[in-house]
Amino acid sequence: MSQNTIKPWHEVAPHLSQVALGKAPADLVITNVQWVNVQSREIIPDTDIAIAEGRFAYCGSNAKHCVGTDTDILNGEGKYIIPGFCDAHMHIESGMLTPARFTEAVAPHGTTTLFADPHEMANVMGLEGIRLMYNEAVLQPINIYLQVPSCVPSFPGFEDAGSELNVADIAGFIDQSNIIGLGEMMDFLGVINGDSKLFGEMAVTRLVGKTIGGHYPSPDLGNHFHAYLAGGPADDHEGTREIDAIERARRGMRTMLRLGSAWYDVEKQITAVTEKGLDPRNFILCTDDCDAATLLHDGHMDRVVRHAIECGCKPLVALQMATINTATHFGLERELGSISPGRRADFILTGDLTELPIDLVYAYGRKVGEEGQFVGTLMPLDWPAGMKQTVRVKQPIDANQFEINPPRGNNSVTLKTHVIGIIENQAPTKLLEIDLDVKDGLVEGDEDKDVCQIALVERHKSSGTVINGFVSGFGYKGNMALASTIGHDSHHMIVVGTSRDDMALAANKLIQTNGGITLWRDGQQRGLVELPIAGLLSDAPPSEVASDLIQLRNEMVNCGCNLNNAFMQHTLLALLVIPEIRISNKGIFDVTKAEFVDLFIK
Numbered sequence: 001m002s003q004n005t006i007k008p009w010h011e012v013a014p015h016l017s018q019v020a021l022g023k024a025p026a027d028l029v030i031t032n033v034q035w036v037n038v039q040s041r042e043i044i045p046d047t048d049i050a051i052a053e054g055r056f057a058y059c060g061s062n063a064k065h066c067v068g069t070d071t072d073i074l075n076g077e078g079k080y081i082i083p084g085f086c087d088a089h090m091h092i093e094s095g096m097l098t099p100a101r102f103t104e105a106v107a108p109h110g111t112t113t114l115f116a117d118p119h120e121m122a123n124v125m126g127l128e129g130i131r132l133m134y135n136e137a138v139l140q141p142i143n144i145y146l147q148v149p150s151c152v153p154s155f156p157g158f159e160d161a162g163s164e165l166n167v168a169d170i171a172g173f174i175d176q177s178n179i180i181g182l183g184e185m186m187d188f189l190g191v192i193n194g195d196s197k198l199f200g201e202m203a204v205t206r207l208v209g210k211t212i213g214g215h216y217p218s219p220d221l222g223n224h225f226h227a228y229l230a231g232g233p234a235d236d237h238e239g240t241r242e243i244d245a246i247e248r249a250r251r252g253m254r255t256m257l258r259l260g261s262a263w264y265d266v267e268k269q270i271t272a273v274t275e276k277g278l279d280p281r282n283f284i285l286c287t288d289d290c291d292a293a294t295l296l297h298d299g300h301m302d303r304v305v306r307h308a309i310e311c312g313c314k315p316l317v318a319l320q321m322a323t324i325n326t327a328t329h330f331g332l333e334r335e336l337g338s339i340s341p342g343r344r345a346d347f348i349l350t351g352d353l354t355e356l357p358i359d360l361v362y363a364y365g366r367k368v369g370e371e372g373q374f375v376g377t378l379m380p381l382d383w384p385a386g387m388k389q390t391v392r393v394k395q396p397i398d399a400n401q402f403e404i405n406p407p408r409g410n411n412s413v414t415l416k417t418h419v420i421g422i423i424e425n426q427a428p429t430k431l432l433e434i435d436l437d438v439k440d441g442l443v444e445g446d447e448d449k450d451v452c453q454i455a456l457v458e459r460h461k462s463s464g465t466v467i468n469g470f471v472s473g474f475g476y477k478g479n480m481a482l483a484s485t486i487g488h489d490s491h492h493m494i495v496v497g498t499s500r501d502d503m504a505l506a507a508n509k510l511i512q513t514n515g516g517i518t519l520w521r522d523g524q525q526r527g528l529v530e531l532p533i534a535g536l537l538s539d540a541p542p543s544e545v546a547s548d549l550i551q552l553r554n555e556m557v558n559c560g561c562n563l564n565n566a567f568m569q570h571t572l573l574a575l576l577v578i579p580e581i582r583i584s585n586k587g588i589f590d591v592t593k594a595e596f597v598d599l600f601i602k
């Protein structure tokens with residue numbers, strides 16, 4: 001059994017009761033703290049807290065009666081004690097780290113509970129990938145609950161992911177402990193249109209009393225919205241406007257307010273509470289997607305809580321949104337999310353409720369974070385070799401595989417071409433029509449028009465498929481290429497570049513490293529983040545991954561790209577569920593029309 005496990009409350013309840021009574025000694029007593037009580041939303045000064053068996057046993061004015069000869073005493077020096085933070089919706093894969101390494105990155109920031117949807121891993125490695133994520137997650141010294149991904153692949157019929165999940169797959173997994181429910185139901189059109197597979201997935205989740213995650217990105221709050229709600233999803237983190245928050249909360253759909261590395265959805269929606277006065281207990285904070293650099297340098301849920309406070313939310317209300325509201329939503333209020341007798345002893349000591357310095361972090365009554373450093377015990381899996389050989393591409397890739405020929409028999413010197421247009425700070429793309437020159441029999445990108453090449457290299461079945469197209473908006477200049485095996489949601493290899501030679505070098509580098517991200521310029525490697533596990537994750541220390549990622553981003557800037565979150569834009573270019581135009585392993589896809597289009601316009 002892992003040293004990081006915790007016994008169920010009922011098993012230790014007699015002992016906790018005796019500790020509270022003073023007839024058995026506590027393992028740890030924290031004296032002289034200000035108890036931030038998220039149950040009653042008040043601060044109670046001069047409090048002592050006694051802990052035994054990893055759970056709170058006594059919370060009151062004086063815990064001297066709980067102290068025995070072997071009890072550890074921690075003087076809280078008048079600091080605030082707050083519950084450890086819960087991230088209500090997130091993807092560990094966005095940190096590019098294994099669950100163990102992710103724990104190492106976020107525990108010092110006060111995060112003691114994750115509700116994680118291993119959607120990316122599932123798209124590459126299916127049930128086996130989910131199982132391994134689960135197996136590692138439950139060994140760690142913080143609470144990691146997983147959701148079973150609902151939409152694998154995201155857009156059936158129009159792309160081939162590395163795997164497919166059906167209702168039976170989900171039914172076989174959903175009842176396990178530490179599986180909290182069904183992952184975000186992204187295919188909202190499928191729900192609205194009565195897709196029987198999706199309703200089957202939601203039914204098996206409800207039958208075991210678990211939570212169906214929502215994902216409704218449409219601004220339409222008419223009948224489509226009502227149909228989606230009636231279909232079953234219980235929460236949503238895709239709202240961006242105050243009205244989105246209000247309409248969800250009114251209908252019992254928990255409103256998740258998201259601050260990720262690239263998502264800024266708290267400020268616009270939290271006014272539903274701060275200005276419109278809605279009951280905050282139905283509002284929850286989450287991150288969805290944070291990369292390793294954000295986690296290391298800006299924080300995790302502590303960053304979200306600070307931001308909510310900056311946006312005008314009262315500190316105690318913001319803390320409820322990151323603790324007890326989340327626990328209540330998932331049916332875990334009696335287990336975690338507050339400093340109350342019997343709950344898991346997950347807590348933070350901080351000297352200030354606005355600036356929120358994270359001085360000490362405990363989970364299960366054991367110290368896991370101290371002044372920004374992880375001090376707990378990680379229990380990493382030995383990831384099997386098969387998980388590290390997932391870039392299945394016929395090799396080597398040759399530059400001529402990225403050549404784009406004009407239509408047969410066409411002798412024009414320019415061709416009107418469908419181009420994927422990046423939109424700054426937004427996930428949707430624009431379907432552009434741009435005239436491109438034909439030179440030496442090949443259609444070429446155009447630096448002056450900010451058009452370069454994009455290629456999707458199929459990487460799951462070694463089919464040899466390379467789909468070529470054009471993309472605009474990165475601002476790349478000179479000879480360069482950026483390749484990545486992160487490519488939402490099917491996670492084929494996406495290569496963007498101005499030079500076919502560099503594109504080939506970058507692609508071949510990722511075949512050699514079994515996945516990652518690499519930037520090449522003038523035939524030289526300028527950046528590399530190795531992600532050998534499923535081409536998505538690293539088991540290297542978070543600081544190494546963050547520093548490689550920062551270097552890679554700096555090199556993107558050196559190549560002329562000044563977009564915010566340019567790498568995220570790169571990874572979303574194959575995400576077929578968001579308009580207007582994307583690339584899949586089956587061709588260039590017009591999302592609005594839900595059909596493939598020719599590259600060239602006749």
Ligand SMILES: [Fe+2]
Pocket residue numbers: 089090091184288
């Ligand atoms: Fe998500």
